[in-house]
Amino acid sequence: MGNTLIGLIVIAVIVGYPIMVYNRLVALRNRFRNGFAQIDVQLQRRHDLIPNLVEAAKAYLSHERNTLEEVMQARNGAVAAQQDAASDPTDGQRIKKLSSAENMLTKALGGLYAVAEDYPDLKANETIQQLMEDLSSTENRVAFARQAFNDEVMHYNTYREKFPHNILAGLFAFRASEQLQLENPEARQAPNVSF
Template sequence: MVSTIIGLLVIAVVIGYLIAIYNRLVSLRNQFKNGFAQIDVQLQRRHDLVPNLVESAKAYLEHEKSTLTQVMEARNNAVNAQKDAASDPADGNKIQRLGSAENLLTKALANFNAVVEDYPELKADQTIQDLMEELSTTENRVAFARQAYNDTVMSYNIYRESFPNNILAGLFAFRPTAQLQLESPEARQAPKVSF
């Protein structure tokens, strides 16, 4: 009789522990999905600004059409990758593709900025200045949202991979996900200064 009660108590504790693990996995997964939703909003804002910037610059950059085309193609690829990642932010491959597409957009915008520097009248245009400022502010917001997202992904992945959580995570298909890396490898290198 006493051993039966102890046995039932042990089973209840184990079941309670498994339920707590499952609920924590669900909570962490929802946190990183919410983090991605915050990035998604900022990326959408970034993507919406790019066509306005390109359209405003067209009159000045008549013979720089390839630069404008490159920016728009990179923007369109980033929009498609964003939509794909938003459909399943738990899919690490989609998050990595989004990071790659955003890196290409960042590179295209850096090239655009370099071209703008060669055109003083374009650089002085108030609309261009306003759009560049909005874009810069949005880039900062994306960076903060990305950091928050990456922190929640890290917490989720650590918890999911810990023993015995990994067993329950495997049984209920809690997949690993990837952090979002938006910097290009060039951005990680120290700038070269020569005199």
């Protein structure tokens, strides 16, 4: 009777532990997928605002067609990368491509903002001001959603890489995921201080 009970406990541990690890991996993966869904919503909002901003700026920036075209090309590339990443946010390569496309879009928007500085009428336009404010607000939302996503990816990857979870994760084909790295050029530059 004692050996039977010990045998049942050992079998329960041998069967139960992999089930527990598998379920935890699924839960963590679903949490970072949800985190990506939050980013997806904000990126879609960002991408929807950009054509409106470009259209509103066209009247003022007739000689700056290249800047406007660069913004729209970068936006279209970011939309395509976003749709690709949304189809499988667990694919690290798709997340890297999205990061790259969003970084190109941020750079193109920086060029548009720089050009807008040279046109006082453009800066004073209420529609332009509102669109730029909405875009700036959306950028903040993207940053918060990206931070939450990256935290969830870190938790998932850490759990997945711990021993003996890494063995079971490999058996069940749980791949490592990538964090979404969006460059903010302003955050990388030292602030100018003058007296």
